[in-house]
Amino acid sequence: MNKIRKYQVAGIIMTLCMAFVPKTFTSADEGDAYKVSYNLTGVTVSPQETEASEGTSMDMTFTANPGYTLPEELPEGAIQIGGTYLSESDYTYMDGDLTINEVFGDVVITVAGISDGSTEDPGSSSSGGPYSITYDLYKVTASKQDGNVKEGTRYSVKLKANKGFKLNSSNVAVQVNNEYVYSGYSYNEGLLEIDSVTGDIIIEAIATPKASSKKQNSNKNNNTSGNKKPAGSKTSTSGSSSKSSQALAKSGKSPSNYSTGSYRAPRTGDGMDIRYYGAFGLIFLGAGCLFAGKKFK
Numbered sequence: 001m002n003k004i005r006k007y008q009v010a011g012i013i014m015t016l017c018m019a020f021v022p023k024t025f026t027s028a029d030e031g032d033a034y035k036v037s038y039n040l041t042g043v044t045v046s047p048q049e050t051e052a053s054e055g056t057s058m059d060m061t062f063t064a065n066p067g068y069t070l071p072e073e074l075p076e077g078a079i080q081i082g083g084t085y086l087s088e089s090d091y092t093y094m095d096g097d098l099t100i101n102e103v104f105g106d107v108v109i110t111v112a113g114i115s116d117g118s119t120e121d122p123g124s125s126s127s128g129g130p131y132s133i134t135y136d137l138y139k140v141t142a143s144k145q146d147g148n149v150k151e152g153t154r155y156s157v158k159l160k161a162n163k164g165f166k167l168n169s170s171n172v173a174v175q176v177n178n179e180y181v182y183s184g185y186s187y188n189e190g191l192l193e194i195d196s197v198t199g200d201i202i203i204e205a206i207a208t209p210k211a212s213s214k215k216q217n218s219n220k221n222n223n224t225s226g227n228k229k230p231a232g233s234k235t236s237t238s239g240s241s242s243k244s245s246q247a248l249a250k251s252g253k254s255p256s257n258y259s260t261g262s263y264r265a266p267r268t269g270d271g272m273d274i275r276y277y278g279a280f281g282l283i284f285l286g287a288g289c290l291f292a293g294k295k296f297k
Helices: 002-020 214-226 239-251 274-295
Strands: 033-041 043-046 051-053 058-064 079-081 091-094 097-100 107-112 131-138 140-142 147-149 155-161 172-176 179-181 185-188 191-194 201-206
Touching: 033 043, 043 107, 107 147, 131 140, 140 201, 155 201, 172 191
Parallel strands: 033 107, 131 201
Antiparallel strands: 033 051, 043 058, 058 097, 079 107, 091 097, 131 147, 140 155, 155 191, 172 179, 172 201, 185 191
8 A cells, every 4th residue: 555655656746847847858959940041132141041940040240242332221021931021020130230039930031232323233224223012902912922123123913802802903002112103004903013113112902892792682582572472362261161162062962051059068157058967966876876885785
């Protein structure tokens, strides 16, 4: 009995120890390694790490190439982790020094230097750019994400309203350098095309709820009217007796009247029929004879 108690106490102690041991002891050497990639224009980065462990931070410094200067702040969407764009609260950037607080997925860093005009950006029609493309959407999904493009680029994106909503061309707008433009782009059946990017662009799209289906209302009205009887029809409460009379007429017999005035059964509140008194008297007489016969045996 004492041994059993000792085993029980030992089991309880082991359970408590396992519950309070920090999980970091068992997973200190664990951690996924994520890929780090860069989209750099006119700048270089050091160190240029290609992998980062989950939960770690990253520190790096950007240096402008000749003919470029570093941006004072990173545009929205410059840092992407696990398919999610980081907000300014998730990283710090100042004078080219970038610190990412925590890595939790594949990292994509996009940084573009600002041309000072002395060097033409390869592949662009002029020395300007690159320019940012951002979206301001309501109940709409875009086929592309925020990003940067070179000046003079022809840009296209598909816009699709969410389920239960529709997107009209009147609810699609384009801003260039924070000013609405009314030319230089087209929108047709969900495809927005910008002829040439000449500044920072904001694409706005607002979907509206679809109107309720008229077909459902029509079916409802039809079902309601189907329950009504056709005009001019009459409801008969004696259909079964009418059919019986027709069948009797076809047989050649005349209907018999079973209701006569010779006898009427008593109703509630009527006086008791005299024949009931006679029946009760016979019952009591028989019961008395039976009782007397058993007594005198």
